[in-house]
Every structure is written in structure tokens, then in C-alpha cells.
Amino acid sequence: MRCPFCGNGDTQVKDSRPTEDSAAIRRRRFCPACNSRFTTFERVQLRDLVIVKKDGQRSAFDRDKLARSIRIACRKRPVDEDSIERIVNGIQRRLESSGDTEINSKAVGELVMEGLRGLDPVAYVRFASVYRNFREAKDFEDFVETLGGSAD
Template identity: 45%
Template structure:
């Protein structure tokens, strides 16, 4: 591994730890030339999954795009970043544990909606308003009523 400080290729691993449910290995390294320390991470290289969009085009699944959408839905809500990251991780795991090499964007949206419904009702309605493409205020209000009725039923 090349040192990010002096670009020397002789580095030594001084510590190794598993993180994130043993799915990532964090290695602490020492450059033998400049004695700087730095971290590297190893993550399992998973077979890429294609997302089939509504217009039938395909693109690689992008966790960052999913995170961005969830963050927009959770904007200005009292939701800890750890909880948001956990939801994204759960969605990603569900997608990668399917045996398919392709997944519809609608299926990803449904998974995200179910996770957001338990996380925060406002974030859920925000995400649903984009995902479900409400055509008018009545369809939007119907979704809000469902959330309200679910909340009352608890």
C-alpha cells in the first residue's frame, strides 16, 4: 500500500480490526520511510447490481444516491445520522442479499419507504411524495391520513 504522505510503497500493517458487523477490515499502517501512520479499509467486493429505472434504462446501484435521497427526506428532522446510516445499510443489505443481478427502482423505493415509515413519519411522507409521484393534493393527503391513522392505532 502506498503512503498517502510521501508515496513510498513500503508500508507495514501495525493493527487490524473488523468493523461494521465484520464486513469491513480496518488496517492501521506505518510508512517505513516517513514514519507517518494512516488507515486503510477493505470491503468485500460484491457483484454489482443494476437498477432498472422507470424508463427501462439501467445504471449501477449507488449507495451514495440512496443516502442522498434519504438525507433529503430526513432534512431538518431530529434523526441522528447513525440512524440514517443504519437505514441505508439495511436497505443496501436487503438489495444485495437478493440473488438477482437487477432490481427495479420501484422495489428500492418500496424498501426505503418501509424503513422510513418506522424511522420518522415526516421523512416517510417526504420520501413517498417524490417516490410515489403524487399527481394532486388529494393523493398526498390520503398518504398523510394513512400515517396519521397508523400513529393513532399504536
């Protein structure tokens, strides 16, 4: 593994253990050239996934982009990083085990909403507002009413 700080190709693994949900291996590494430490994660990738967007454009599934969008929805909410990782791992696992290599972006969005709904209602509404393209306050009111809450 190449050191992200100095580019040295000879780094050492100092510690290796499974993540909390056992979906990945976390490795602490050390670079003897610059004395830096960094962490890598090793995950099983069952197949290469391609996301098909609304306009038909195709792009490779980006796990980091998925995690980033969930983090944005959860910003300033009492949601820990492990919960976000569990949602991302679950979504990725479901997509990979679906049998399809091309996944509609709408399906990914629905899986994110499903995960956020059980995690944090505010993050759920935040994500929905972008995903469903809310344009005015009435859109929020209508959506919140579907949750069983009151907009008043």
C-alpha cells in the same frame, strides 16, 4: 490508497476498526506527503447490482446516491447519521442477498420507504411525496390517512 488531497499513492493506515453494525471496516489514513488525514470504508460487495429504471434504462447501483436520497428526506429531522447508514446497509444487504443482479428501481424505493417508515414519519412522507410523485395537497392527505393519522 491514493491520497484524495495530493494524489500520493503511498498512505498509511493509522487506525482500523469495524463500523457499529460490523458491515464495513473504517480505516483512518495518513498521507506523509501532505500530512493530511482521511477516512476510508471497506465493504464486502457480494455482486455487482444493476438498477433497472422505469424507462428500462440500466445503471450501476450507487450506494452513495441511495444514502444521499435518504439524507435529503431526513434533513432537519432528529435522525442521526448512524441510523441512515443502518438503513442503507440493510437495503444493500437485502439487494445483494436477493440473488438477482438486476433490481427494479421500484423495489429499491419500497425498501427505502420501509426503512424510513420505522425511522421518522416526516422523512417517510417526504420520501413518499417524491417517490410516488405527489402532485397536489390531496395526494398528501390520502397518503397520511393510510398512516392512520388525520390530515386535518
